[in-house]
Amino acid sequence: MHRASVAAVALALLLSGGGGPARAQITQEPVKPLPDPARFSRGLYADAELGSVFFLGNAHRALGFGTAFGARLGYDLLRWVALQAHVLGSTHETNLRSGAGSGELLQLYQGTAELKLSVPIRQIAIAAFGGLGFGHFSTNLLATSRLRLDRQTSLLYAGGLGLDYHTLTRHFSFGLQGTFVKVVELAVPGGVSVTAYARYTF
Amino acid sequence: MRVAMRMIAGATPLVLAAGCDLNTPVYFAPEAPVTSNPDEAYGARATVAVVYRRPTPGERDNLRMASEARGVPIPWVRLRDVALSIQYTITNLSDRAGTAFLHVDGATQYTRYDAAMIRQAFVQAAMNENNVPYVPSLIQSVPIPVPARASVSGVVREDEIAEAALDLDAIGRWMAPYQVVLYHHSSRSRLGLEMVPAQVELPQFIELTVSLEADRPMRLEFLVRARDARGILAESGDERFSPNPMNFIPAAAMPMMPAMMMPAAAEDAAAMPGATPDAGQ
Numbered sequence: 001m002h003r004a005s006v007a008a009v010a011l012a013l014l015l016s017g018g019g020g021p022a023r024a025q026i027t028q029e030p031v032k033p034l035p036d037p038a039r040f041s042r043g044l045y046a047d048a049e050l051g052s053v054f055f056l057g058n059a060h061r062a063l064g065f066g067t068a069f070g071a072r073l074g075y076d077l078l079r080w081v082a083l084q085a086h087v088l089g090s091t092h093e094t095n096l097r098s099g100a101g102s103g104e105l106l107q108l109y110q111g112t113a114e115l116k117l118s119v120p121i122r123q124i125a126i127a128a129f130g131g132l133g134f135g136h137f138s139t140n141l142l143a144t145s146r147l148r149l150d151r152q153t154s155l156l157y158a159g160g161l162g163l164d165y166h167t168l169t170r171h172f173s174f175g176l177q178g179t180f181v182k183v184v185e186l187a188v189p190g191g192v193s194v195t196a197y198a199r200y201t202f
Numbered sequence: 203m204r205v206a207m208r209m210i211a212g213a214t215p216l217v218l219a220a221g222c223d224l225n226t227p228v229y230f231a232p233e234a235p236v237t238s239n240p241d242e243a244y245g246a247r248a249t250v251a252v253v254y255r256r257p258t259p260g261e262r263d264n265l266r267m268a269s270e271a272r273g274v275p276i277p278w279v280r281l282r283d284v285a286l287s288i289q290y291t292i293t294n295l296s297d298r299a300g301t302a303f304l305h306v307d308g309a310t311q312y313t314r315y316d317a318a319m320i321r322q323a324f325v326q327a328a329m330n331e332n333n334v335p336y337v338p339s340l341i342q343s344v345p346i347p348v349p350a351r352a353s354v355s356g357v358v359r360e361d362e363i364a365e366a367a368l369d370l371d372a373i374g375r376w377m378a379p380y381q382v383v384l385y386h387h388s389s390r391s392r393l394g395l396e397m398v399p400a401q402v403e404l405p406q407f408i409e410l411t412v413s414l415e416a417d418r419p420m421r422l423e424f425l426v427r428a429r430d431a432r433g434i435l436a437e438s439g440d441e442r443f444s445p446n447p448m449n450f451i452p453a454a455a456m457p458m459m460p461a462m463m464m465p466a467a468a469e470d471a472a473a474m475p476g477a478t479p480d481a482g483q
Contacts, residue, residue, distance in 0.1 A: 099291025099293075099353055099355050099423060100231075100289045100290055100291045100355070100423045100424050100425045101229065101289060101425050102291075102355070104227075104427075138226045139226050139227055139228065139229065140228055140229055141227075141229050141425075143229070143231075144229050144230075144231035144425055
């Protein structure tokens with residue numbers, strides 16, 4: 001009985017630890033969740049865009065704001081320079097002064113080859129691009145209007161600025177772009193496209 | 203494989219966009235707007251030619267063989283290949299409300315119908331302008347009220363143009379009485395169309411003449427809209443199809459030797475073996 005009591009007391013003392021308060025051991029600060037731009041994918045990329053196209057001058061009233069869909073295929077030659085091929089189609093509803101011909105749908109298809117220069121700042125990149133290509137109006141309706149566009153297909157020049165935001169993944173980024181387009185055969189100052197895009201870099 | 207699928211998915215919208223160019227409308231406009239002239243019985247008018255390309259030698263041979271097989275001449279410009287409509291705007295230039303009427307005449311590759319010209323023929327035959335019957339146009343609008351200093355827009359629909367093409371072909375090639383045919387819609391009554399063969403292939407218009415008749419000074423602006431399902435509208439570089447349609451003049455308006463100007467003469471020439479769709483050029 002006496003031995004059992006002593007054993008019980010000894011066991012209780014052993015289990016109670018008999019030491020001071022517990023402390024966690026920190027060996028290393030956790031890694032901050034910011035992506036490393038050096039690890040972003042580079043090379044072949046493709047993006048899809050959605051936005052609006054409108055013209056300046058006399059064509060603004062005639063063509064209004066058109067809904068635009070586009071796609072781009074490009075290749076990063078270096079981290080800050082890329083070559084890309086761009087196609088964009090926009091649909092416009094006409095509003096001609098003569099009345100006859102108003103309310104018709106007219107599409108403009110643009111295809112350009114572009115050079116893009118960008119300045120990456122961590123996850124954000126600011127880009128400027130320019131190029132030339134061809135534009136094609138789907139009908140000859142503008143030839144019957146005061147705009148007197150006799151040729152449906154025309155050479156065009158394009159240039160603009162873009163803002164790109166890279167996600168935490170290696171491949172995906174999103175952005176906004178504004179482009180000025182000059183359709184050579186169309187006697188107006190030019191057109192502007194504003195689009196938002198989603199890009200995948202392979 | 204994954205890269206190829208992604209590229210196909212990316213190219214599909216481009217292909218669809220390019221395909222959208224098929225059957226997109228082509229517009230034909232008159233040289234200038236039409237301003238109403240109260241002194242003209244059928245108002246001021248403008249004519250728009252719808253420009254088609256000439257058939258190739260192979261197409262011409264196929265057309266000839268098909269015509270022989272069917273037993274009736276088949277036109278190069280067929281109604282079912284090209285759909286035409288007219289979009290118009292009438293602007294009242296005066297300070298008082300007015301009423302306008304739109305008249306549409308035209309020509310197929312076989313026959314031209316011009317109400318003003320027919321009326322003139324009646325005048326010459328009758329020697330008395332007061333004794334001339336009213337000559338209807340192929341298409342006549344209902345009265346169009348136009349408020350002062352305002353514009354009214356409208357459309358002469360594709361089905362209305364198609365009905366006019368049927369009427370003109372019946373009058374020109376199949377001896378239909380023109381007044382009976384023009385005052386009856388074929389969907390309601392086949393009166394006057396008894397001589398039109400069941401297997402006939404109807405021709406489409408190659409030109410349209412639009413007239414504005416108004417009781418106030420008014421201006422008419424219009425466009426002819428063509429949808430080409432067969433690719434026969436002329437593009438740059440194509441040779442133009444230029445037939446020589448016969449002018450329809452009713453027998454009652456021919457005071458001298460009506461047999462020499464029978465409308466059937468030109469149609470017979472076109473139906474002769476070896477005749478080309480633009481025979482007479």
